[in-house]
Amino acid sequence: MKALGFRQANSWLHTWVGLLLAWLLYSIFLTGTLSFFQSEITLWMKPELHGSQPDANTPLRALQAMQRLAPNAEQWNIVLPGERDSVIEASWTEPGQKEGKSLTLDAATGEPLQARETRGGQFLYRFHFELFNIPYPFGRWIVCIATMFMFVAIVSGVIVHKKIFKEFFTFRPGKGQRSWLDAHNATSVLALPFHLMITYSGLLLFMYMLMPWGVESVYQGDVRQHIQELGLRSAPEAKPPVTATGVPLVDPAPLLQQAEQRWPRGIARITVSQPGTDKAWIEFHELGNAQLSESRHREPLRFDGVTGQPLPSPPRPDGGTSAAIYNLLTNLHLLRFASVELRWCFFLSGLLGAAMIATGLILWVSKRLPAQQGHTPFGSRLVQVLNVGAIAGLPIAIAAYFWANRLLPVAMAQRADWEIRSLFTAWALCLLHPLLRNHRRAWIEQLTLAALLYAGLPLFSFALPGSHLFATLAHGQWLVAGMDLTLWAFAALFGFTAWKLVKQPLATQTRPLRKVREAKEAPV
């Protein structure tokens, strides 16, 4: 067999390794990108929580509320409203019970809030790394294999390019296949460091599942021991035995003041261990303070729960440079400790990544248009149908998920499951629809539908008091307003694309090769 050159062989590899799992990878990439804002999406999907307005007294109010709700708990965990949430999330464990309890509290009143049952943004997050309804651990293995394919596709893609910097600035619109190639190159190269990082760190997050042989050999399979030695996760702290109960908790106000003076950004979390006993302690964690190379927030403030005296926190083992690298990469992937600006940057990069996969798929189809034969071979038709159903279909399915969240009755049984069913039903319909329409029609119809669905969602919010744009903008509730505005931005994007497709003159769609046409016209 004639040997191909290095770049040629990698071009072949890139096409096939890219194509085989492209639709799955697009779904993973898109839902993963949305997961960067999973807290905000969950908040948007619970309109009952939109009225909660945090203020300066929220931490004190939260502690007082816990005193009412769970005076005899073993541990209180209070997550205060911050940059990504406007309600108090309280959870606690009762002594002797394994399952913890949790409640959402209003930040202004401290009263429990009852939100509609929904999986929210967390469904998208879990889907993106373990898919849905696939028995453990097969979903994760499928996603990890796809991730490896993606990594090989990216590396082979880089090998294929001769002039990677020139391609940064090359975009020739309106030239059919060449334009799609330029779009594919541009979306890949513009965010290349992001794509490499997110793919490789995705593998790292599952490395104990994928490559456990080192731990098996050196630690005889004791993963927990390995993790603790590295300081990646702290060993659960042993609770000292209680000698006296009914001891009132120290007034937290001066402690809160100390913490707030020290940390201008505010307090993120409060943990109280064994409240109402003599062994109680209160710990505060700073909002946003953490180094990317760490796995936890640095230097929490801990006070004795009875006297209010400062206590030292338990020491953490040092994992060295390798643990720092692991933490850095995984924290980047999970976007832990990230500021709002960085979150948006990553969100846009993620959308570029999804666009990279989409343009690659469309490029593959455009290279094989049925110009010569007049009919489409089975493989090309399959890719065409899957393209529309996945690239336009998944956004439609997610819009259906959001619409189900708005339309399904609040008190409905198994509401969260029905929302998820709506998503998959819509997706299935989007995969069947292109079978019945020609390629161009299918694209236009699905993109138009997506535009309408996304445009309608913020408009429907006017039926929900306190959740619509006028209310949220007036109260500075940017977490909800931002979501509504982003939905409209997506609607505009889909609408614009559909409009461009409608406007595109039919002559430039199928591009018969000039030689073939001349050969047919020449006298034989």
Place this chain on the structure above:
Amino acid sequence: MHMPWQNGETDKKKVISMSIPQPSWWERLREFAQNSRRLDIVARAVLAIFGSYGFAGLVTVSLSWALPMPPAQAVLITMMLSFALMCALAIWAFSAASAWRAWGVALLLAAIPAVHLLLKEILS
């Protein structure tokens, strides 16, 4: 000189095939192994998917013991590098001039950690 086709055979095709030397079975097998595109791709794919995983696993275990740092860190860093190794081997599987060469070099490289682990077993 008596030629095979002078046995009175009149069928033209049979006469021609009798006069061209037929390849033996092992020559036919070698031709198939070296020239079949499908076999080539399958062989490379097997190497890229399963061979790379095996190779990365071997190197992970071998380096976890061999690296001169605290065992926790050695295990961690080899786990993290293993995926890059898998990718490199997958790229090699398809970039090599032939599937034979791809497999040959991969097996040679895999022999290093394999021998290291074997010696470790024997000497401990």
